[in-house]
Structures are given as C-alpha cells and as structure tokens.
Amino acid sequence: MDDDTNTREASAIAIADLTFAWPGAGGVCLDVPDFKVSRGERVFMHGPSGSGKSTLLSLVAGVLEPGAGRIVVLGQDLAALSARARDRYRAANIGFVFQMFNLVPYLTALDNILLPCRFSCERVSRLEVPAPAEARRLAERLDLEAGLLDRPASELSVGQQQRVAAARALIGRPGLVIADEPTSALDADRQQRFLDLLLAECDAAGTTLLFVSHDHRLSRRFERLVELRDINHVGRRAPG
Numbered sequence: 001m002d003d004d005t006n007t008r009e010a011s012a013i014a015i016a017d018l019t020f021a022w023p024g025a026g027g028v029c030l031d032v033p034d035f036k037v038s039r040g041e042r043v044f045m046h047g048p049s050g051s052g053k054s055t056l057l058s059l060v061a062g063v064l065e066p067g068a069g070r071i072v073v074l075g076q077d078l079a080a081l082s083a084r085a086r087d088r089y090r091a092a093n094i095g096f097v098f099q100m101f102n103l104v105p106y107l108t109a110l111d112n113i114l115l116p117c118r119f120s121c122e123r124v125s126r127l128e129v130p131a132p133a134e135a136r137r138l139a140e141r142l143d144l145e146a147g148l149l150d151r152p153a154s155e156l157s158v159g160q161q162q163r164v165a166a167a168r169a170l171i172g173r174p175g176l177v178i179a180d181e182p183t184s185a186l187d188a189d190r191q192q193r194f195l196d197l198l199l200a201e202c203d204a205a206g207t208t209l210l211f212v213s214h215d216h217r218l219s220r221r222f223e224r225l226v227e228l229r230d231i232n233h234v235g236r237r238a239p240g
C-alpha cells in the first residue's frame with residue numbers, strides 16, 4: 001500500500017478533489033481539494049448559513065454524488081458502490097442526528113431508536129446485548145425517562161425527540177456519526193448536557209463525530225474546529 005492508500009484507510013473521512021454543484025444553481029457549491037478526519041476524531045464544523053455544510057454532510061453520507069473527486073468513508077470509496085450498496089453501507093456505518101430529527105412520528109420512541117437495527121444486520125451484530133436492551137440503555141444515558149419510550153415520537157417534546165434521534169444514531173456503534181445542528185432547539189443547559197452524553201457515547205464506542213453547528217459555545221469540547229471556507233476553495237482557483 002502506498003502512503004496515500006494508508007492515510008485513506010486510517011481515516012474516517014478522506015476527501016480528495018471533490019466538486020459539487022446543485023443542478024440549475026449556475027455555479028459550484030463545493031470545491032474541496034483535501035479534507036480528512038481521523039478515526040475516533042471529533043470535529044466541529046462551522047461557517048455562514050448557505051455556505052454548503054449540509055451539502056458536504058450529504059456527500060459524506062453518500063446521499064448526494066459528487067460531480068468529481070473521491071470520498072472515502074471508513075476505508076470505503078463511496079463511488080465504488082451501487083446506489084443500493086451505498087444505502088446498506090450508510091445504514092451499517094453512519095448514524096445521523098439532523099436539525100429536523102426525521103423521526104417516524106407514528107412509531108414509538110423505542111421503535112425509532114431501533115430503526116437502524118431493522119435496516120442493518122451489521123448494527124445488530126455489533127451489539128453486546130439484545131437490541132431493545134441497548135436502546136433502553138442509550139435512552140437512559142441520554143436522560144430519556146423509560147415511560148417515554150412507549151409513546152409515539154409525535155407526542156414528545158423537541159428536546160426529547162432530539163435525544164431519541166441521538167440514541168438512534170448511536171445504536172449498534174456506527175463508525176461515524178454526522179450531526180447537523182443537533183442542539184439548535186435546546187436551551188443552553190440542555191445543549192451542554194446533550195453534548196456531554198453524545199461525546200461520552202462516541203468515546204465509549206470509538207465513534208468518529210462530525211458535528212456542524214453555528215453555536216461556538218459548544219466548540220471548545222471538540223478536538224478540531226474546521227471552518228468550511230478553509231477547506232472549500234470555491235471561487236479561489238485561477239480562471240483557466
């Protein structure tokens with residue numbers, strides 16, 4: 001293996017020469033020559049609204065395909081997978097916590113936490129206890145009362161839904177958790193508490209965390225801060 005291959009294997013995320021343009025947007029949104037996140041690293045990403053943070057997360061998750069370039073996630077080149085295989089890879093290896101929590105409203109909180117286990121046997125195979133027991137353990141760690149777990153997600157408060165989404169992202173120890181403004185609806189105390197729990201669970205499982213937020217009070221808890229414009233060279237290349 002050459003050095004480049006070694007680095008890609010050792011990285012949770014390795015991006016090279018990535019470009020992406022939204023159809024009809026009339027310009028490139030992302031031009032990222034090189035960006036790497038090590039396995040187990042916790043990265044806080046920030047940047048102005050509309051600068052492309054969520055777009056970059058969708059590319060890393062394999063939900064969007066780049067116009068050019070290479071995205072390797074946990075050693076897997078996403079372009080080498082069919083769309084179906086990419087869906088399976090994502091379900092097995094990537095947990096998400098979004099701004100809008102994307103819970104299934106009519107499922108109970110417990111069933112929402114268990115969803116990744118229904119879509120991925122890899123997630124189940126990494127569990128040391130039965131999936132419902134692990135879901136309850138995560139819920140307890142995230143300060144969700146046991147009584148809430150049998151309630152439909154639609155009946156939970158925003159803060160409770162955020163914690164259900166975090167438990168769902170973490171179940172079955174995915175190698176990478178991607179969080180897009182996961183604390184935006186919480187008050188300052190709850191934000192810190194939520195972050196404590198998310199970081200502790202990621203540490204315990206050796207999970208890499210890529211966390212996007214506008215809230216710089218949260219950034220000091222992270223090993224590395226990345227401003228998107230420092231890695232996104234849109235508009236910087238010489239005309240050519």
Ligand SMILES: Nc1ncnc2c1ncn2[C@@H]1O[C@H](COP(=O)(O)OP(=O)(O)OP(=O)(O)O)[C@@H](O)[C@H]1O
Nearest residue numbers: 022023025029047048049050051052053054055056
């Ligand atoms: N589905 C879409 N179709 C077309 N353009 C889009 C789409 N989603 C985002 N964009 C455009 O891509 C650019 C980057 O958007 P993106 O949501 O990635 O920014 P962001 O940095 O995450 O913003 P915010 O901090 O407000 O969440 C914006 O100009 C936006 O209008």
